[in-house]
Amino acid sequence: MKYVMGIDLGTSGVKAILVDESGKVCCEASKPYRLIQEKPGYCEQHPEDWVNQTMAVMKELMAKQPVHSRQVEGISFSGQMHGLVLLNESREVLRPAILWNDTRTTAQCAHITKKLGDRLQKITKNQALEGFTLPKLLWVKEHEPHIDQQIDMFLLPKDYVRFRLTGAVHMDYSDAAGTLLLNIGEQTWSEEICQAFDISPHICPPLVTSEAEVGTLLPHIARDVGMKDGAKVFAGGADNACGAIGAGILSSDRTLCSIGTSGVILSYEEDHERELQGNLHLFHHAKKDAFYTMGVTLSAGYSLNWAKHLLAPEESFQSLLEGAAHVAPGAKGLLFTPYLVGERTPHADSIIRGSLIGLDSRHERAHVVRAVLEGITFSLNESIALFRQAGKNIDSIVSIGGGARSRTWLQMQADIFQAEVIQLDNEQGPALGAAMLAAVGCGWYPSLEVCANQLIHQAAVYEPEQQHAEVYADLFHLYQRIYTQTRDIHAGLKQYRSI
Known part of the structure; x- marks a missing residue:
């Protein structure tokens, strides 16, 4: 073999x-x-x-x-x-x-x-x-x-x-x-x-x-x-290019949500002439003569790692997320911005830092974890909003990485993105994309598309739950206001970070 x-x-x-x-x-x-x-x-x-x-x-x-x-x-x-x-x-x-x-x-x-x-x-x-x-x-x-x-x-x-x-x-x-x-x-x-x-x-x-x-x-x-x-x-x-290959993002109707240390919304492009805004990026794809546009959340999975280290260092991620699954959308009035090391899309700002807005004495660990998940997803949704404003149709999204290992988070993505979210049956991310490049290079398959048809299969599809989607649409508008209303405060705090 x-x-x-x-x-x-x-x-x-x-x-x-x-x-x-x-x-x-x-x-x-x-x-x-x-x-x-x-x-x-x-x-x-x-x-x-x-x-x-x-x-x-x-x-x-x-x-x-x-x-x-x-x-x-x-x-x-x-x-x-x-x-x-x-x-x-x-x-x-x-x-x-x-x-x-x-x-x-x-x-x-x-x-x-x-x-x-x-x-x-x-x-x-x-x-x-x-x-x-x-x-x-x-x-x-x-x-x-x-x-x-x-x-x-x-x-x-x-x-x-x-x-x-x-x-x-x-x-x-x-x-x-x-x-x-x-x-x-x-x-x-x-x-x-x-x-x-x-x-x-x-x-x-x-x-x-x-x-x-x-x-x-x-x-x-x-x-x-x-x-x-x-x-x-x-x-x-x-x-990101290899992650796109490993998720089958090889045509213009495909969009990817990848949540690792950072988070990425990536959409396939046929050429490099699309007009971009809001700190979206355009790069060469790993597929020859193709491109992709991309928005980035700097602290996606990193924010969840931070929350786990702070709240439950001895527990598994599965245990941590189980509690959040029983919390209603909105985390009982709590919003989190994942700006732990600054942000990139849509705000290119190395000074901004994260916020927990709405804390009160009724909040428990599960509410904070739910708010962190929602905040990461809201940040990714800002990239999706920019794509849609640029005329890109996004109604189906393949989710890979940490965000694809939790049913709760996958459903949350569908509700916030207002699109179907696809989970793959054997998601290996960028490593699979790299292996596919080697397989095509060795002549096992005539193209990446044929290779993808052989290696990549859907496990589940999550559709938006309308009631939750409406709640999240309102919360997303509130989330978008946090950056502008806290930016000056975080700039003032910068001098104290190294003390």
């Missing part, structure tokens, strides 16, 4: 799955790694941790397979977007990676916007936000000139891991689109942007499609993880 392996390098850990020729997910493994948060707004990781834990999950998958059936024909990757990995001439890491959810670069974003004006949007189809890679490069240039002088190449997280496993340096278009350095229309690094900020173009890696074969595992890596030599390695894509 032959297999392909999909590896997803997430923010909190790495996950790998093994898929056989029939399209069955045979086994999976995951390993955590730590975040480094030395100052408010800072979020970094050691790239070496990614490499070590990726090799550990690969080795674990091979250990689960009989010796005679360890023929992995192809490997591909998905990875957290935007994170800055800096290499010197000897391809050594110069400093810890600055991650997508690091918000130290507000001043650099303002500088980019002032310098390029409307040209930035025309070239990259995105605004300058703290999460993107270019502001991080400029921060290093300003604050760590001794590091800047040694930079010979920058990579994004999954691309660094793939380099360490193969010895080959590349970046795919779906991840490159999130750097603010890619000319989306021309599919090349932007000389104009590089010149504007004194960035040498040679530090930008060669660009490839997500389906491209970029090498094979180095012999000693294959030996260490228990694989046979010769496994083809494919470029892979950004986590």
Whole structure:
């Protein structure tokens, strides 16, 4: 039996799955790694941790397979977007990676916007936000000139891991689109942007499609993880692009809700000309010659993790959510905004912080948990509202990630989004998308669409409950007012966060 392996390098850990020729997910493994948060707004990781834990999950998958059936024909990757990995001439890491959810670069974003004006949007189809890679490069240039002088190449997280496993340096278009350095229309690094900020173009890696074969595992890596030599390695894509593939978002009538550390509403696009508003993003899809538009909630699953740590650190998520299932919509007059590390869509604001509005002495833990779930979903609904305002028809949404593991949350999504919400029968998220890229690359299927028909199946469909939907429509209007009415308060509190 032959297999392909999909590896997803997430923010909190790495996950790998093994898929056989029939399209069955045979086994999976995951390993955590730590975040480094030395100052408010800072979020970094050691790239070496990614490499070590990726090799550990690969080795674990091979250990689960009989010796005679360890023929992995192809490997591909998905990875957290935007994170800055800096290499010197000897391809050594110069400093810890600055991650997508690091918000130290507000001043650099303002500088980019002032310098390029409307040209930035025309070239990259995105605004300058703290999460993107270019502001991080400029921060290093300003604050760590001794590091800047040694930079010979920058990579994004999954691309660094793939380099360490193969010895080959590349970046795919779906991840490159999130750097603010890619000319989306021309599919090349932007000389104009590089010149504007004194960035040498040679530090930008060669660009490839997500389906491209970029090498094979180095012999000693294959030996260490228990694989046979010769496994083809494919470029892979950004986590959201691979998550879209793994959920079958491969045509213009498909929309995705993905709730991980962050939350994403993603909709397939045929071209890159759609007019965007409210800090929606447009990126290359991991499907060749396709794109997607996207809105982001920075603290989606992260908000629920925070609530669990605060309220029930010893309990399971299942136990925590069981209580919320018995609370009526509206959480007895309690509203939560998930701005724990700032927000992106529709408010690009690194200073805003979360709120619990309406607390009174009758509220219990279950009400707070329900309010957190509702607040995350309201935030995601702001992206859906922007899509609809732009003329996009959204009446069917595939839900993956943490939000797809709870019936209560799935029904809540249907009620708040006012759309049917589809749960998949074996949801593996971005790791499955990566495995599908490898399967198509190996010639198992003629296209991603055919592969999706074989691997992806619905488990359940949740329809809006009209009475609940009406309640949530009223609450959503109240939720939308919280940002503008608390923004100045949070700005005033900023000086006290590091005391």
